[in-house]
Amino acid sequence: xxxxxxxxxxxxxxxxxxxxxxxxxxxxxxxxxxxxxxxxxxxxxxxxxxxxxxxxxxxxxxxxxxxxxxxxxxxxxxxxxxxxxxxxxxxxxxxxxxxxxxxxxxxxxxxxxxxxxxxxxxxxxxxxxxxxxxxxxxxxxxxxxxxxxxxxxxxxxxxxxxxxxxxxxxxxxxxxxxxxxxxxxxxxxxxxxxxxxxxxxxxxxxxxxxxxxxxxxxxxxxxxxxxxxxxxxxxxxxxxxxxxxxxxxxxxxxxxxxxxxxxxxxxxxxxxxxxxxxxxxxxxxxxxxxxxxxxxxxxxxxxxxxxxxxxxxxxxxxxxxxxxxxxxxxxxxxxxxxxxxxxxxxxxxxxxxxxxxxxxxxxxxxxxxxxx
Numbered sequence: 001x002x003x004x005x006x007x008x009x010x011x012x013x014x015x016x017x018x019x020x021x022x023x024x025x026x027x028x029x030x031x032x033x034x035x036x037x038x039x040x041x042x043x044x045x046x047x048x049x050x051x052x053x054x055x056x057x058x059x060x061x062x063x064x065x066x067x068x069x070x071x072x073x074x075x076x077x078x079x080x081x082x083x084x085x086x087x088x089x090x091x092x093x094x095x096x097x098x099x100x101x102x103x104x105x106x107x108x109x110x111x112x113x114x115x116x117x118x119x120x121x122x123x124x125x126x127x128x129x130x131x132x133x134x135x136x137x138x139x140x141x142x143x144x145x146x147x148x149x150x151x152x153x154x155x156x157x158x159x160x161x162x163x164x165x166x167x168x169x170x171x172x173x174x175x176x177x178x179x180x181x182x183x184x185x186x187x188x189x190x191x192x193x194x195x196x197x198x199x200x201x202x203x204x205x206x207x208x209x210x211x212x213x214x215x216x217x218x219x220x221x222x223x224x225x226x227x228x229x230x231x232x233x234x235x236x237x238x239x240x241x242x243x244x245x246x247x248x249x250x251x252x253x254x255x256x257x258x259x260x261x262x263x264x265x266x267x268x269x270x271x272x273x274x275x276x277x278x279x280x281x282x283x284x285x286x287x288x289x290x291x292x293x294x295x296x297x298x299x300x301x302x303x304x305x306x307x308x309x310x311x312x313x314x315x316x317x318x319x320x321x322x323x324x325x326x327x328x329x330x331x332x333x334x335x336x337x338x339x340x341x342x343x344x345x346x347x348x349x350x351x352x353x354x355x356x357x358x359x360x361x362x363x364x365x366x367x368x369x370x371x372x
Contacts, residue, residue: 003032003366004086008096010038011047015197015286016092016116018253019174026175026359030366035084037096050080054096056128062099063135070135077103088112088366093119095129098140105146112365113147114172116286118157121278141165149365156307157282170361174289176354179347182295185262191216194226194263194296195234196256197287200279201271202233204301204324206240208267211329213243226263228256253290260294265318265336269301270308272324280306292317292350297341299332315349317341 005024011017011034024032034047041049054062054076064072077096081103091101093115101111119140123133144150144161150169152158161167186192193212199205209225216223227234227247238245248259260266268287270280284307291298298318302309309320318341321332 001031001088001367002086003030003088003090004084005032005034005090005092006084006097006100007034007036007092008053008094008100009036010042011036011044012042013038013250016094019116019286019289020092020114022175023172023359023362026356027363027366030363032090032366033086037080048083050083054099059096059099059129060132060135063132063139066099066102067135067138069138074099074103081107088368090114090366092116093140093143094122095119098136098143101143101147102139105143110368111143111147113144113150115150115152115157115161115169116283117153118160118278118282121276121282124275124278148368151362151365152282154282154284154307156310160282170358170365171353172358172362173284173354174286175356175359176289176293176350177356179295179343179350180257180293182257182261182293184296186264187262189221190224191219191221192224192226192263193299194228194260194266194294195231196228196260196266196290197231197285198229199231199233200269200276202237204269204271205234205267206237207324207326208269208299208301208329209237209241209243211326212333213241214326215330215333226259228259253293256290257294260291260296263294263296265297265299266291266294267299267301268308270303270306272303272322277305280308282307284308284311289354292346292354295343295346297336297339299336301329311349311353315345315352317345317349 035050037050037053058076061072062074062077064070065074077099088110089104090112091097093113104111123129123136144165144167151172152169155171158169158171161169213223224244228251268285300308300312300320303322312318312320319332319336
């Protein structure tokens with residue numbers, strides 16, 4: 001049985017690729033070929049470059065043609081789909097992936113969908129694609145119902161898809177066989193905060209940095225922020241502050257962990273407001289799996305209705321701060337530094353969410369059995 005995995009992004013960039021690679025490593029016996037779009041090809045066996053991503057105009061024209069609401073053309077996506085041949089198509093439902101899945105279904109192909117971020121929530125928070133919401137809504141709902149199986153990134157998303165679309169799905173997190181043995185190198189003279197990946201909105205983080213700087217000054221400590229990965233929003237904030245930002249750029253996860261081990265705690269966020277409401281309620285930041293392995297307390301800067309807040313609170317692996325007030329953030333920083341987060345807390349989270357049972361569900365879906 002031949003399986004094609006399609007992503008509208010490179011196998012080497014972003015949290016979604018990290019998660020997919022963790023799954024593939026556990027299923028070496030399956031014949032899976034990874035096809036992708038990106039600015040340029042990347043090395044690796046069983047990887048096939050299909051060209052550059054669609055332009056915004058091409059993507060809009062494709063969705064328009066599929067809904068029939070506006071004129072457009074499905075030809076570019078048809079050309080992408082026609083380059084792949086398999087018994088089952090495993091498609092990541094992200095932008096062009098949704099169009100590719102729709103095209104394959106129209107060709108009578110069997111499709112398994114992976115949903116890392118709820119597409120409609122992504123569009124609402126996107127300035128470039130927000131106007132495509134009505135077109136995406138119709139295309140995505142058809143694709144979701146037409147897929148033979150679906151995996152999603154959180155229990156909240158699973159329940160939401162069941163309520164809204166009457167579609168059954170199963171949760172799939174990054175697979176972690178065990179927590180690594182970590183040696184922590186903390187400094188009494190420096191308050192060190194870690195962050196990996198992108199930032200969803202600069203304003204909460206800007207207030208967080210100011211609160212940390214104020215707290216550190218009162219403790220006669222300097223403040224250092226360890227950055228891993230690219231983020232234009234953090235670039236701007238770094239240029240506004242005298243705080244020391246140590247930028248390590250893109251790192252493999254195993255190389256990022258020693259950097260995070262120098263941190264008093266790590267930072268993750270989902271913004272408040274209607275624009276981000278659906279996104280924060282159904283998604284989980286992929287960086288969470290890296291933070292769990294680093295075993296440093298997690299400062300979750302997010303409204304209490306988010307899936308991130310729910311997991312941090314349930315397993316006691318950090319502190320949830322729902323405020324953007326400097327005073328409230330400063331109190332939360334003091335609280336997380338006084339908290340007793342142990343390896344056992346992270347192990348409980350890993351065991352329940354990221355163990356082997358979820359991989360059995362994925363294997364069953366890909367080999368045409370019903371998910372467990």
